[in-house]
Amino acid sequence: MPEQAEGTAGAPTHEIRDFLRRRREEIAQRWADEPLFRAVFTVSRDEAVEAGKSVVDALAHVADAARVEDPDAAGFTEVREQLARMGAARSRAGLSAAQVSGELAALRPPVENLLVADLPQDAPAEHVRDCVTTLSVLMGTLRVVVMQTALSEGQALIDRQRLQLLEVATPVIKLWDGIVAVPLIGTLDSARSQVVMETLLESVVEQQARYAILDITGVPTVDSLVAQHLMKTVAAARLMGAECIVSGIRPAIAQTMVHLGLDLGTVVTRASLADALKYVLHELGVGIVTPGTNGAVAR
Secondary structure (H helix, E strand, C coil): CCCCCCCCCCCHHHHHHHHHHHCHHHHHHHHCCCHHHHHHCCCCHHHHHHHHHHHHHHHHHHHHCCCCCCCCCHHHHHHHHHHHHHHHHHHHCCCCHHHHHHHHHCCHHHHHHHHHHHCCCCCCHHHHHHHHHHHHHHHHHHHHHHHHHHHHHHHHHHHHHHHHHHHHCCCCEEEECCEEEEEEECCCCHHHHHHHHHHHHHHHHHHCCCEEEEEEEECCCCCHHHHHHHHHHHHHHHHCCCEEEEECCCHHHHHHHHHHCCCCCCCEEECCHHHHHHHHHHHCCCCCCEECCCCCEEC
């Protein structure tokens, strides 16, 4: 792109800077009618105009630094959060990334038309072309900034939702005074295991639990990594003053553990959640009373 050294009179970047500052109000007014601004800022048109002015100021700042091709230019910093909200709002409205990019591209023609009209009638064609090219590059960089920020925000939202799903999928159930249980279903990975540990420990403190049951009946496979996570959870519970029992050890899982050479000798294990609860109640000295066949009761 043809461009003179920074500070030279008539340099395209500085001409664009001056143009943006001079026509700031008109640009913001035109942008306020574009779908991107009109659909995001719905309280009033004035709100959309003010948002447009902020973006114009940022573009002028970037042009002043002659960094029109740099998405990391300092000028974008002050509006990056606003741009992220705009991109995220359109994504939540059901627009694809390509559609959001198209709305951003629609911001260039109104500015370009103003620029061409603003340049002196006798300006050399080459100078006009350089200014228009510089503006096009600057607007293209704005699109990149918005899309990058929107994607980052989208990933952050996905990560938050994933964590929320992990927490929902890891309920802690109070079975008895001093007894809590965590029924695990699905695959255990590092992230979920961390959630399991944190959730269980918080429940141990809140419920003042003496026993915690980790039921893995719904865990399809147990490998060395899963076993390590279980051992860490058991050890953490012990540090909090609770004994941890692992239940749901099915025959296939038991064989896998043997083949892997996993040592769970220090961990109390039971075949089912019912067996684990029975063990804990016995440890607490609680008797289990069941009705007999003749109406009597048996312990």
